[in-house]
Amino acid sequence: MSRLPAVKVLVTRPKQQTARFAEQLALAGADPIEVPLLTFRTRNDERNQLLSQQADRFNWLFFSSRNGVKHFQSVVNHYSHLDNWRHCRIAAVGQKTANAIEEILDRKADLVPEAYTADDLADAFAATHHAASRILLVQGSLSRPALANGLRQNDYAFEKMVVYDTVEEQTNQTLLNDVLEYEKPEVLTFTSPSSIEAFFGFIRSSCMKHTQLDKLCLVIGPTTERAAKRHGFHNILVPDVFTAEAMIDTLVHFYEQRTGD
Structure with a gap:
């Protein structure tokens, strides 16, 4: 049974880790959109x-x-x-x-x-x-x-x-801009400060950058949270345990509170 509404969630994890995180989000009911911004x-x-x-x-x-x-x-x-x-x-x-x-x-x-x-x-x-x-x-x-x-x-x-x-995964710059313009994800996920730096570095339009700041920003821990705040995000979720699984649980809890479930 789905635990999340079918919200569009942008997955920016490095490409070696993107698929697993996206799969877990999908199992929870979300609609993940994979755009790896980094690679190792x-x-x-x-x-x-x-x-x-x-x-x-x-x-x-x-x-x-x-x-x-x-x-x-x-x-x-x-x-x-x-x-x-x-x-x-x-x-x-x-x-x-x-x-x-x-x-x-x-x-x-x-x-x-x-x-x-x-x-x-x-x-x-x-x-x-x-x-x-x-x-x-x-x-x-x-x-x-x-x-x-x-x-x-x-x-x-x-x-x-x-x-x-x-x-930085430079080959995905155009993909990121297209996703933000046409698919309009409602939740942005980041697992490192460098992924946030790449995210804003890849966006071509200053207006588009500003638009992202109102979205729900889900981060893996306090270091990434501080980077999100520096860039101007104000709707930030951070789990108590710094894992990808805990990020999803935190997102589920957020939407459960909104719906009263």
């Missing part, structure tokens, strides 16, 4: 080649996203072998990342904080592990600095390994 590219460069071959320098791997796990596997397999990293313990931000570690690396995360934020992972690690830990922090090009800052503040030695780049 594995970063194979000299630094990552060197780090991939220096597993013995580290005893902890820190992952802040599923993408980090996926692209770490790709980079290491390209230059070395995952078996070289078996001795390292693993910390993960959130259960989704922990699940990815199990699925992709065939390992279980050793540390997963209860809250799904990088700040909580840094605090949880500092409470139980000494400063002699040698950490490789695996991230994307646009990852927030919170985890690195938290480790730095607690005097941990670590290196960062940027295993993927987030880039």
Whole structure:
């Protein structure tokens, strides 16, 4: 049974993640419109080649996203072998990342904080592990600095390994403008500040940009919420748990309240 009215929902997630989110929205009763604004590219460069071959320098791997796990596997397999990293313990931000570690690396995360934020992972690690830990922090090009800052503040030695780049899906600029003009989605969804930047960067008309600000803006968490507010959105929904599934539940709850169900 549908939980949502057939509202048109714009799905802007990176193209590697769009289909699953759109499918979940459709199952809930919405009419999803897929326009990926970003994509991910594995970063194979000299630094990552060197780090991939220096597993013995580290005893902890820190992952802040599923993408980090996926692209770490790709980079290491390209230059070395995952078996070289078996001795390292693993910390993960959130259960989704922990699940990815199990699925992709065939390992279980050793540390997963209860809250799904990088700040909580840094605090949880500092409470139980000494400063002699040698950490490789695996991230994307646009990852927030919170985890690195938290480790730095607690005097941990670590290196960062940027295993993927987030880039704009320029080929979808015309598609986005056509969708906004002719299909007129009622709900806009964003899962990162960079997706909001791409959204407004792709829109050609200043009038069209202004029109979007009155729409319902569904975001994945507080960082994206702050970006939405900076751009002028004022009808913003944010879930208590920072997952795509929780976004849909929040949207369902919003429409249930409107209809009195």
